[in-house]
Amino acid sequence: MSTSEYLSHVALMPESDIAEMARRGHLKDSNALRGQEKDQDPQNNPILKNFPRVSHWDFTDWDPVEQYLLNHFLEVVSRSFVVVFDDENPFLQEILPKASNVRSVRHALLALTACHLCKLYPNFEGSVVRHQSLALFLLKKDLESGNDIENTLVVSLLLCLFEICQGNSRKWILHLYGSKALIDVFLSQGTGRKLSQFLLDLYKFICCKAMITCEKVPVMPSGFESLQDVEPESISSIHPLVGLAGDLYNKLADISHLAVQRMSRHATAISAGIFTDKAAELEAYLQSWQAPKYGHNRRLFNEAVYAAEAIRWAALLRLYQVVDGCAINPEKRQNALNRVEYFISQIRPGSSLEAQLLFPLFMAGLSATRRAELLSIEYRITVLESTVGTGNITGAHKLLDLFWERSQWGSGNVDWEFLLQEKHANVVLY
Structure with a gap:
């Protein structure tokens, strides 16, 4: 344009x-x-x-x-x-x-x-x-x-x-x-x-x-500055928008590109192989990623680390969805879900880091099945609706609620992306 x-x-x-x-x-x-x-x-x-x-x-x-x-x-x-x-x-x-x-x-x-x-x-x-x-x-x-x-x-x-x-x-x-x-x-x-x-x-x-919920987003230019090249003992600054998760958002964009490619990955053996190799590369990166160790404001820095970790494991949940669809390995899914829930629990309601929690909470909501998990996730999303206060959070909450309803009373696995297009096509996980 x-x-x-x-x-x-x-x-x-x-x-x-x-x-x-x-x-x-x-x-x-x-x-x-x-x-x-x-x-x-x-x-x-x-x-x-x-x-x-x-x-x-x-x-x-x-x-x-x-x-x-x-x-x-x-x-x-x-x-x-x-x-x-x-x-x-x-x-x-x-x-x-x-x-x-x-x-x-x-x-x-x-x-x-x-x-x-x-x-x-x-x-x-x-x-x-x-x-x-x-x-x-x-x-x-x-x-x-x-x-x-x-x-x-x-x-x-x-x-x-x-x-x-x-x-x-x-x-x-x-x-x-x-x-x-x-x-x-x-x-x-x-x-x-x-x-x-x-x-x-x-x-x-x-x-x-x-890009997580919309395939028609314009191409993102070069990604956010990497913190992985910083010396281990150096003091890391917290980016106003991405916190300590710049590298993770870069990989999340790659996962979104992979999601667009998945429809045609079985067209040829070569394209399927490229898809599988890229997915394996992303999983290896996310599994081995480590947050910076030092920052100026200790309290804010600690919560920024927790938020980055929640984003990391949520990105893995998203990657598993893209690669395996509804057939995600239950152990891998539960492990990632547990990590997301743990790191979110370490962030105080009302913290400035809540600005980063919609995506992790949404992915956790798609992966959780137990009542205690669902209630905990929904409570924190409801808190976000009050503290961050933007309408897209309400839209994401409604989409999750519909997903839970269909999962509990429907038959078979529920495709949240189908529900997204059918009922809540305007949801942005910002």
């Missing part, structure tokens, strides 16, 4: 469509909504004072609802997508300053935030419509002008997250292809400017997660 094709698609998108939003909305009658709406002087905003890269003067033209949405972004939304503390959070350190002086970024950020808030307070649907409409309108203008590709990319990625946050929309893939087109244009310009590494990583991260 080119940027001109992206513009054509964006121009056709309805600017006030929230019918696809996954809702909980159990606070729709909250008395807190009846509080007085008064202008808040940004200079006296105690939350904004924690971010020296922006000035309170940058937000003086934001109305009371926008200022409340800004607070919700600072306190909740920006932290829902990363595993690090605020001083290393690119949504706060890099995206927030852009939102303060670039209108298209401002409205895309506010649309995402209102969508997140709408899960509890349906009363904010008007804000969702308003800011999504303005973000799309300004995105069209930016695409037409071709100015400042990097800011346009920020808008595209935020709108991609917005559609994922809705939980029931497939428009995220349009914005993902649009983001790829913008990245290609930026890299081809040869201006000497370097594209934000965070934006590249965010694009790659969305691709990697989306």
